[in-house]
Amino acid sequence: MIVSKLGAREIPAPTMQFLFTLGSLPVGLALLAGRRFKLEKERKGISYAILTGILSGIGGMGLFAAYGSGGNTAVITTATSLYPMVTVVLAVLFLRERLNWIQVIGLGFAAAAFVLFAY
């Protein structure tokens, strides 16, 4: 996150995402090599994972744009790290999962954090 901030001070978000992906390639190749270039071929799993990559890339551009806007890095990093609250809510809505009391308290703290950051 620190290095993302350093780059995003000058470089616009889409270009940062371009560089981020180039940086991801050696890790992906190393992962592939570690698995001797064998991956599961379950079509549904692959589709969901690729979709995750696309969504993650778009979200990543949001993060680079937030860093580039000059806001406080610690605050932006903490605020954006709260994305599991959206996952939890979506899981309740679409996967029909049930919230446990720990998650409810977590959502409360997340809401408090946003109120404090919004000023």
Place this chain on the structure above:
Amino acid sequence: MQIPHWFWFAAVVLLFWGACGIFQKLATNYISAESSLVWLILGFILIEPFVYPGKSLLHYSKENILWGLLSGVLSNLGAWGLYVAMKSGGKASIVAPICALYPAIVVILAPFLLHESITLRQGLGVLCGLIAVVLLSV
């Protein structure tokens, strides 16, 4: 109350990364976490034509380009590390909350590396946020 500019960009992150959590979960119902990371990187590659900077890339300082590349390397190494920790017997209930605390590293390092400081109110927000991510990842 004036909402800061970065807040809207952060909302995009929350929305898209929040949805990622759902699709990642669905993906790992069918394939291993490591495979999903490889296919996820393919998803990044699919965006590349839309964000290709062309010759304008040459206008940025080499140092900042290096930071951009390094952000991709470190982020994916971190994700790989998380999968390895889980695979090598780490309990998800312990590994996930510890990994979720990554903003704490930024909070600690930012004053030294970026010469940034936070107000008391922002500090309270960070504290609430850290508690929230740990509770949400248990």
